[in-house]
Amino acid sequence: MRSLLAHIAEPAEAADRRRMPRRTLRLDVAARSASSEAAVVIRNLSRTGLLIETDAAFALGETFLLVLPELGAAPARVVRENGRLFGCEFLTPVPESAISAALLKAPHDDDAADDAGASAAADFAGLYSRRPSSAVLLTALTALFTAVILIFIVALASLTFS
Numbered sequence: 001m002r003s004l005l006a007h008i009a010e011p012a013e014a015a016d017r018r019r020m021p022r023r024t025l026r027l028d029v030a031a032r033s034a035s036s037e038a039a040v041v042i043r044n045l046s047r048t049g050l051l052i053e054t055d056a057a058f059a060l061g062e063t064f065l066l067v068l069p070e071l072g073a074a075p076a077r078v079v080r081e082n083g084r085l086f087g088c089e090f091l092t093p094v095p096e097s098a099i100s101a102a103l104l105k106a107p108h109d110d111d112a113a114d115d116a117g118a119s120a121a122a123d124f125a126g127l128y129s130r131r132p133s134s135a136v137l138l139t140a141l142t143a144l145f146t147a148v149i150l151i152f153i154v155a156l157a158s159l160t161f162s
Helices: 096-105 110-115 133-161
Strands: 023-033 037-045 049-053 063-068 072-082 085-090
Touching (some): 037 096
Antiparallel strands (some): 037 049, 049 085
16 A cells, blocks of 8 residues: 655635725615615725625715715725625715724614615715714814913014003
């Protein structure tokens, strides 16, 4: 009986063809094409593209505007379709700040994600949250501090010139 030699190698990882890393999330937003408006769910997102889920009938190559938090309308084109899932590319890369804003806006648990904004296309006012009270407080304190500094400068100038 002859023994067999074997070599077990780690499988080579397939090269990722994506130019930018994608972030997984679930965010309900609105999309507007030339002929319709629809609610879509962003499943993953990068600076150059995204995966959306929707009941809308987008066609390959169709361009639409996607409403992203803190950025507004971003034009994108459908490059891949699989049932309700559409792979899209942005016509121009979106800033990293738009990715961060989308991640912060997305619910962080499955129950909240299922309940969040089912009618995003009908309620554009709900796409942007109000400023938190801490931001309002910071703005008020900054204005107060600026007023005190200005009064101090005016008082110092009046003493200098009198």
